[in-house]
Amino acid sequence: MDPTRNNPVIRFNTFWWALWTFLIFGVLLAAVIVFNRKPPTSLESAAAVARYATKDKVTEAQSAALSGAEIDAAIAKVAATLPSSKPAAVEKTEQVVPGSPTALKLAAEPASAPAANGAPAATPPAQPATPPAPPAKP
Amino acid sequence: MSLRNFILGLSASFGFAWLFVVIVPFIKMRNLEPITLSKDADGATGIFYPKRSGRIVNGAKVYAENGCYLCHTQVVRPTYAGNDLYRPDWGGLAKDPERGDTRRETNAYDFEGETFAQIGSTRMGPDLSNLTRRLEAAVAAKGSGDPAAMLYAHLYDPRHNPELRKSTCPSYRYLFDRREIKGQPSADALPFGGDMATELVPSSDAKALVSYLLAMKKDQPAPAALNFAPIDPKAAGR
Amino acid sequence: MSSSPSATAPSDALLRAGIDRSLRHPVMFFLTSGAAWLAVSILLAIIASIKVHYPEFMDDCPCMSYGRVFPAHINTLIYGWGFQAAFGVLIWLMARMSRQECRAAGTILTAGHVWNLAVLLGTVGILGGSGTGMAWMEFPRFVWPGLLLCYFAIVVWSFIQFRVREGERSHVAQWYLLAAMIWFPWIFITANVLLNCTSGHPLMAAAIDAWFKSALMFLFFIPLALGTAYYLAPKLTGRPIPSATLAKLGFWTLAVVAPWAGMQKLAGVPLPVFLPYLGAAATVLLAVPLATAAVNILRTIFSSEEKLPKSPALHFTLAGLMGVLLLAVAAIALNLPGSSLKLTQFSISGYGFEILAIYGCFSFMMFGAVYFIVPRITCREWISSRFINMHFFFSAYGIVAIVFGALFGGFIQGSAQEAWLQPWETVTDVVRPYAAVSTFAWCVILFSNIFFFAHLAMMWLGLGRRGPAPTLMDSPANLAVPAAPQSGH
Structure with a gap:
């Protein structure tokens, strides 16, 4: 209706309306995504x-x-x-460390040894002392 | 009709479809709940999780980049939509030695780990959903062979296999490198194409692709909620 | 429904000449660079087609592997040729129908160059092995925002021209063109953001890709084709469009039906079952708007007994309209759930349908528009009617061969696929002859388009013929003698 629709103001406005029109569904999509961000x-x-x-x-x-x-x-x-406890000698065969001098001595002993308790022997200081049975610890 | 009403009309006609065919299904499928298995119906607890091992993400990328989806599909359609399930080795194996008929249609959990399900556009080549089951069955029948080696050989030269001499699959020889043999030949080396000094080994792209293809075993038992196979009256009577 | 009558003839002619002059560079740029991409695309199509029946062809070159060449062909056809032809024709038609000169030729030209660069980068990306694997969106992910920005920079001015036009009435061609302009960003943004920027279920990603393919065809290329035809037919024949009601009906049924179509390509896939079947129903229903518009325009052309001038634009428009009718029939024939859908879903008939839409309908209408527009913006006439004839007839033969070969061959291939007792080699054997037909047909089309490129290039270089009468298809082949130097349209 308006013969002077062709003026800079209308052109400027139309530019932004056009962009808005192109982007309607882009904006709606952005809104949908924002509300659905949880992966x-x-x-x-x-x-x-x-x-x-x-x-x-x-x-x-x-x-x-x-x-x-x-x-x-x-x-x-x-x-x-x-x-305050002192290292005590080992009493049970099962607790002798394999390869230690005690074990070697036991192995060298005649076959009567298995029935008796493992003979405690003084371990040299360099070897780690076989500790007394510690309380059960998980 | 003014410009404003025109655009409103366009928005309404487009928006309605956009919402109901694109957006709402996208959001709902995004939050697809896993299927909880029940002890009575499925004999197991937990969720239905057709786990795949292998380099799914890397392999899917190589698959997409090299256009495998143009000729191969990865969907076994239910019988109302096509005859895929009737083929003896597409939906699974019709005569698996351990489980009998393992064939099933594809379900929504079969594409876990991928971002884009490569359903495929045409079927110039066979469907790949159970490719490795086919290869393993062939290996079991022949008594020798290795699915990975078979896949590497096929990728390098699809027409090398006399049974596939009419295949129109492109040769992916650019996914392989020619390397000097240092000491012993490599375990992955192709059994052909080499000579005294050099061998053909798969590149990391080829390895990723084959790793992805080796996971194409989509015939795990479907949970009762998704099992549309006809009920065997003999089994049901038990 | 026609545009408001012009003012006194000389000032109107001056206005039109001014519009043509303002648009000369952008439109010629789009048409020539589009034509160049068309050549590239057809060459890639030939290579891809050869590889289907002769896979050893060029198999040493990784960039020419089928899995890369075919996506490159389709994407250059759509984004290189399709969009640039669309831009050239769209901006000229909208400017002429709104009777506004183009004031943003510089911006449009720049955006056009950037568009070409983006398409080039995308094509190199696909051939180099960085394709995304999503049909019709195979360009590497960085390309699409650039394409979108260029699109805005090119078409927003046409929107403004429409808004500031004199008078309130609008022509049906303007509705189709405006709608296409608006629909494209909607579908492009939706598909690209959902597939490239958000994470969702992999099957829905595939479904939205299929929706995008169909929407790009039926909400951008086909409306542009129909709008161009609605403009050209009355212009070239001097007869009005017979039915305003059919025009409105055709447009609004397209707007309502087309956005639902596309997901029929995923029938049988584990998606909510209504999605593919709605898509199939919508595609079948698309026959209504297509046939309505085609019949309406054909009635314009044939509404009188007088012999029509053998104008190239009219020939191409008629061929395009035949394409639209064929597309309507194919839309029904290929997508009937329960019968044909399962046969055509994974066969070459999908490709045939797409090529029919993009080349058989859209490109023929664009060729018609090119033969109409270029003389007006270069102020020269086409040089050789023989070239035009070669372009027209060989393109028509070629496209008929490809489309019928692919559509029919697809049914044969689908039937072979469904024959589950037969080994798979049967299917490969069955497709081979149709692939050979397709290769031959694309060669014929390339041959026809060589004449088009040469002709267009000569017009661009200003070598056109000066003369009072337009070059018609039955003009003497040798148009040597120029008459009076003005061209009065």
Whole structure:
């Protein structure tokens, strides 16, 4: 209707309206994406849920079987007695370190040795002392 | 009709389709829930997860870059949409020694790990969904062979295999390098094309592609929710 | 529905001459660079087609591997030729119909050069092995934003020209052109952002790619073709479009139906089942707008008993309209779920359908527009009617061979694919002859287009004939003698 539609103002406005028209669905798409930013759950993560549940059950059972407080108490007790205890000779054959002089001596002894307790022998200072049986520690 | 009404009309007619055919399905499929298996129907618990091993991402990229999707498809259609499932070795194996008939149609979880499912545009070559099952069955029948080596040989020269002498698959020899033999020949070297001093070995692109193709075994048992195979009356009676 | 009547003849002629002069450089640039890309695309098509029946051809060269050459062919056909022909014709038609001179020729030319650079980079990317593997979007990912920006810089001025035109009435051709202009960014942004910038389910990515292919054909190329035909037919024959109702119906049914089409290529794929079947239904229904527009324009052309001048533009437009009718029939024949869809889904008939749409319909209309526009903007007439005849007839023979070969061959191939008791070699054997036909046909088309390129290049160099009468298809082959130097259209 307006014969002077051909003027710089209308042209300028139309330029931006044109861009807006071209971009309508781009903008809508951007809005859709912004509201759906959470990355999709992969099958791996979904499968992992069961694994994590199992792991939690295991951890719970383990901590129930073994109370932390008991362990701390036991550690305190051992820590108190450990500095003053002296290395004692080994009493059981099973606790002799293979390859140590004690073991070699035992092996060199005649066959009567297996029935008796493993004969304790003084270990040279350089060898690590076979420690007394420590309290069960997980 | 003014320009404004014209654009409104265009937006409405386009927008309706855009929303219902593109956007909403995209968002909903993006959040596709995994299928939870049930002890009674499926005999297992957890979710249905047709896991694939191998270099899926790298291999899919090489597959896309070299246009394999132009001639090969990766979809086994249900019987109402095509006869793919009737073929003996496309949807699985019709006569697998351990499981019997393992054929199934493709399901939505078969493309896990890829960003773009290479469904394919034409079938000049066979469908690849269960390519490695076919190769493994051939190896088992013959008693010797190796699917990886067979794939490398096919990529280098598709017409080398006398059974495929009419194949129109392009030769991907540019995915292989000619290398001097240092000491022993390489384990991946092609059994042909070399000489006393040189051998043909696959490049890392070829290895990625073959690793991807070796994962083409999409005949895991479908969960009951997705199993549209006809019920065997003898099995159902048990 | 015609544009408002012109003012007194001389000032209107001056206005039109001014418009043509302002658009001379951008339009000739788009047409010649588009034609060059068409040559490249057809050459790539020939190489790709040879490899289907003779795979050892050029198999030492990694860039010429089928998996790279074929996407390069399709993408150069669409983005190199299709879009540039579209730009050239669109900006001229919109300027003329709005009767506004082009004031942004410099911007348009620059954007055109950048467009060419982007297409070149994309093509080199595909041939070098960096294609994305997504049909019709195989250019490496950095290319699409550049293409989009160039697009805005080229077409926004036509939008402005339409807005500031005198009078309120608009021609049906303007609706089609404006709509195509607006639809393209909508589909391009949607597809590229969803596929390249967001992560979603891989099957939906494939579905949206298929939707994009169909939408690009039916919401950009076909509307441009129909708009051009709606402009040229009344202009060349001097007769009005017979039915305004059919024109409106044709346009709005296209607008409503076409956005739903495309996903029929994923029938049987594990997607929500309504998606592919809606796509198939929409594609079948597309026959309605296509046939409506084609019939309306054909009635314009044949609405009187008088003998029509053998104008090249009219010949190409008629051929394009035959293409549109064939496309309408093919849209129905190829996509009937339950019968033909399963046969054609993974066969070469998809390629035949796409080439019919892009070459048989769109490119023929563009050729018609080129033969109409170039004399007006260069103020010269086409030199050789023989060249025009060679271009027309060999293109027509070539496209008929490819389209019928691919459409029919696709059905044969599909039937062989469905014959599940036969070994797969049967399918390969069956396709071979159709691939050979396709190679031969593309060679014929390349031959026809050599005449087009040569002719267009000569016109660009200003070697056109000066004369009062336009060059017609039955002009004497040797048009040596120039008459009075003015050309009055």
